[in-house]
Amino acid sequence: MAHVDPGVKMTVKEFAEFGSRLKIEHEGQILDVTFIKRDGNELVFKLSSGYNVRFSFNTVKLIESLEESHSSNNHSMEMATIGNGSRKISLLSTGGTISSKVDYATGAVKPTEDVSFILDSIRDIKDKITLKAKIIDSILSENMQPDNWIRTGRLVKKALDEDDAVILLHGTDTMSYTASALAFMFERQKGPIILTGSQRSSDRPSSDAFENIESSVRFSMERFGEVGICMHSSISDGSSSLIRGVRARKMHTTRRDAFRAIETGELGTIREKKVSLNNDIKHPDAENIFSDKLDQAAGIYYFNPLSNQEDLESFSSRKKAVVIMATGLGHVAERLLPKIRELTDAGKHFVITSQCLFGRVDLEVYASGRKLLAAGAVPLENMLPETALAKSMYVLAHYPDEFEKWMTKNLRGEISERSLLHGEI
């Protein structure tokens, strides 16, 4: 342990610069460190071994400043466009991270538009594509609102007018809401719109982001006109699924294969880099027809044993349409029925989906269902609640006078015509 004269106490100014190399004293020990940050009452330094240490502010003395910070921002390999092929693909990011440069000092993930990471894995199709990456927003998925869908929709429309396919990078939490909204906003589309993201952050070597983007590029090579979500099919790498946006749901908080096609087949799969599409995938339209009108006076009400007339009423105030997530076949407590009747008479719409997510609502099997029908509620077959919300906003904006007719009509594949035995529950 080296002995030195008591050093000078550090001032905020002296260690303000991230990345500066310093010689400091802490409890009698002399250390060569890199300054990282001040965090409340603590100073964070990086030792030469790579470990970070946190010392209380008043236990550290600066001995000398060894080197000014010279952290640079030049990423030599950064590429926002790759390839020069005929298939033109736009990669738009809403979440701000297409790939990440890890700031090894702080662990901060720095968003970039760099897509060079994908080059190695798409060697086989590299010559056929032009892939342009662009960050259009930097918003956490949970903060997404209909205004963001509209803004994003316009940019997707613009990109799809110019290019053959659009890949939209999106946080996974509300990805299926955005996908549903886009599906309704695009009445016609001349190419694929594919949403993708990552369940495991791109600052880890094991991130699913790399393969999800790669697979989205592969799906973008195909000719179809749907809004789909492309994510891992399983917790292993090597296979991806394309799921119709209006039938997709995030079913796990963290797993790579969190997104599932609920009661429907997948639009397509990729195994070992080979794409196969389902027969019922929609063909591309000749043009793009896009509407950015959405009426935001809608909401999802989760029925539960504590639900009462008062909270249903207060929830429904200032809303034109309420998606009820009912129990089982589509039931709510009898005590709510008078209120539903009253509000329906006042011009509000109540549409019924099920908390079961799997299976169709049916209000004709039991008396309580028939009473709910009589009260004016509209059953939505096996439409997912989140899809029903997005659709309500679309229908309210476009067909306010024929709400029930359009809600129950299958517009984008949001209702399964047949109840097939698809996969696990």
Place this chain on the structure above:
Amino acid sequence: MVNRLKIGLEVHVQLNTGKLFCRCPVEWSEEGSFELHRKLRPASGESGAVDRAARYEEERDRSFTYLCPENTCLVEYDEEPPRPVNQDALLTALKVAASLKCSILPAIECMRKIVIDGSNTSGFQRTSLVAVNGSIDTSKGKVGITSVCLEEDSARKISDSGDSVRYSLGRLGIPLIEITTDPDIVDEDHAIEVARKIGLTAMTTGMARRDSDSIRQDVNLSMGHGRVEIKGISRISQIKEAIESEIDRQLMLEKVASTIHERGGFQGSLHFLDISSDLLSSGSSLISKGLKEGKHVFLAKLDKMAGVLKSQDMRLGREIADLTKVFAVQGILHSDELPGYGLTSDDVKILSKKAGCSELDAFMLVITSKNKASILESEIPARIQNLLDLRLDETRSFSDQGRTTFLRPLPGAERMYPETDLEPIRLSSEDIKSAEEFGRLSAEERVNKLASDYKISFQDASTLVTDAKLGLFLSLSGILSPRYSARLILQRLPEIEKKSGKSFDDKTLIDLVNAIKGRSLGEVSVDAALELLSKGHSLKDIVNSENIKPLSDAELFEVVREILPNILKGNPGELIASVKKRTSRPFDPRDVMRMYESMKMNLK
């Protein structure tokens, strides 16, 4: 030579506390494992530069298969963020740190250490610096302890075909205490002494896991040519072998370097000439097999290297082969080992001419794909240049053949960045105080104290510690008498395990003993219960079994009375064995002797 040798150790001790970042157990069987497939990519750093060790792995472009046994969950699959750190493991690390006279850090920050050889599903190992600046006293002076870290163990490699690697995840996430010494160790024997001392210190916590590779050592060695880290030494005795073989290797390289220097130096690059079409009729099975698999044969001149690739005391060829093996290229031949491998001296002449060799030049043949050839065409000369410049710092592994082999370049500090999924831990003063309390005694003193506290022999105490059975002993001696616990663990258990070919984990044993105590049964019942356990009976069956219930005095008396005539006629030495034949229930042999004596008296 000796005075320029610097040796440091890294000792890794697994803990039996349960896994570090999930609540999975540390014991498992591979039965019923399912498979998981993954790829890894390095994330690039702030400077735009990827850590060189990580980049190196990436070039190998491998895919990984993970076997997932029963003691794994979403955390091991990298499908869920880590749970908060295991407190028992953390406290154990603090105790070890205090015993090694380290200063414990007030706040502990978990870091991600990028490792993309597949041994961690996430692509990084979580590691936390717990304490720094300690020391231990040894017969050859003080040895500094650089640091004590708490980290998660990696997955165990099962097979490696070069392009794809299989791991089992059973081991992933087991807590490891990593103790790193300063380069104060003076020789091989000293290294062994230091490893033993550190190991013993960790064992006296009673939290060391009992397994064949639960303590592993890495050796850091320098002879003035850079630091070589030798990994994967699971037996202490191998430390000596590893050090000796690495010293020999570096002396050999010194000789190679000076020989090449005398000849005018290496020109720094190689040119791979594709000669696949010339060799179609080759008599070499290595070549014809490669060609059949669609590989190419490349010829390269090795400037001024005749005789240094393989001769009496020079082995540069092996160094090149070690490198190509890392890229899963096994097909490599060089002129020092030719003619041979089906190539005649005429072939050698033709190849030599084709390569443009003069007298002191050598050549090599590399049989591989075009893709890999282009990587090797730059990797091989770069490595040769490093070796000739005696820039030897790298990570090596100790192989079964008793030598060290190239593993990868040494990783830099850039590969560490904070684990953003976990908050830093601020230690409470009680935690630090209890660790310091523990650290007040040396490891040896603690063994002595164990013997006197529990009134067991010093020999038993020290075997309990070094066999990693201390934890079990402490648990059992809370239920049974310490002396009986020690005998059970050190004698009865090994006997039964040997006889049945099974081994029992601590938890099963503790559960069993607890259950028996719960039925107010004594030590004789434990013995009987263990026999049943070794025959495959379930814990529930054993506990409910009549067969572990000791015979009552009356029942035992009856048995002894029945066999008495035979014993009197025959051999009194068979008394206990005869009782055993009559009943499967436990009894105390001393009771039998007592009854026998009194019956005999009565008869008289």
